[in-house]
Amino acid sequence: MQTKAATTRQAILERAVDVASVEGLEGLTIGRLARELDMSKSGLFAHFGSKEELQLATLQAAAGRFFEEVVAPAQEEPEGYARLLAYCERYLDYLERGVFAGGCFWAAVGSEFDDRPGPVRDAISAGVRAWTGELENQAAIAGIEDAAELAFEIYSLGLGANTYLRLLGDDRAVALIRGAIARRLPPRA
């Protein structure tokens, strides 16, 4: 059985990732988080020691949720083309289901920190790179030439779909990205 602190910490982070997906990692304030969880600022703060540590822990928690919801399920497919398709499907599903309260967590924090050097930015960068790298790997295994190109395109389409959905409120978003993926990754190629 895990200690009390670990349980509380987990509950804090669960909420933190959703707040951050909407307000960003800077907009994620300790006071607000404490209020929402009915605990004191100082009590919550003690779990992390600094705001930056809270941000880093939030990133880790978000990575965990992303892995559970997108990566792991797709990994049940055999490597290569099938898994690549599964990644796309799973990512779309993740967008539609709203796994994070504010849409794609990584799209939100990525553009927030892309020009702010430091450990937080480094962690975000590593997270995104893990995703694009995995796409590229599977494309390469599938025998696709220019796997890097394909990974870039799939990643970009995901960003675009997130914006169309969240900012523009465009209902065609899902159909549009499905069309683009189908053109680029025809079934059974």
Place this chain on the structure above:
Amino acid sequence: MQTKAATTRQAILERAVDVASVEGLEGLTIGRLARELDMSKSGLFAHFGSKEELQLATLQAAAGRFFEEVVAPAQEEPEGYARLLAYCERYLDYLERGVFAGGCFWAAVGSEFDDRPGPVRDAISAGVRAWTGELENQAAIAGIEDAAELAFEIYSLGLGANTYLRLLGDDRAVALIRGAIARRLPPRA
């Protein structure tokens, strides 16, 4: 000759768009802006009356710069396929030259406000929609079927290139997006 206030206001906004492209429209604080411009908070504030008005004015200024640097030059090409290609070229050039200090202004503020209802979000949404709408128009004029699909893809690739450049620091970004565009919009189709 324009009034003194208009001159000052313009200078403020010129700086504001660059700060906002890095720190976001919330990170754009009146105190910081005043410090950078060697003027008082209150003096600067008087030009806008509220932070939200400053944000809206900053958006308008950014739209102006984007128009000058990307849209207007491309509009010298004839409508249709040529202009569509010119939009892509110009957008890439805009990214590479760093027209805004923090990369693509619209990518930054778009994901910042995509879940925060209000006039600021509405203005950002309208700005992005003007861009995707113009892409779609030119695609339609070029006789491309499913112009909305193409506009979505081009827009998405722009977002992706911005992230690859800014967050990942990936030098292949420009080559990758050029490849994707060339595949989708072959010369002289």
Place this chain on the structure above:
DNA sequence: AAATTAATAGCACGAACGTTCGTGCTATAG
């Protein structure tokens, strides 16, 4: 049940936030 440790609350801090106010320049207009 007592002792010890771990976890939370309470309180205060300096700084920065957006905003308001009263005041002083510096031109132009009468």
Place this chain on the structure above:
DNA sequence: CTATAGCACGAACGTTCGTGCTATTAATTT
């Protein structure tokens, strides 16, 4: 010359930020 308007200033408002301390409660171990 004098009156007036435009523009910017410094000081202060109340609030919230992140971050320290010091108790006090809760959980765990003896």
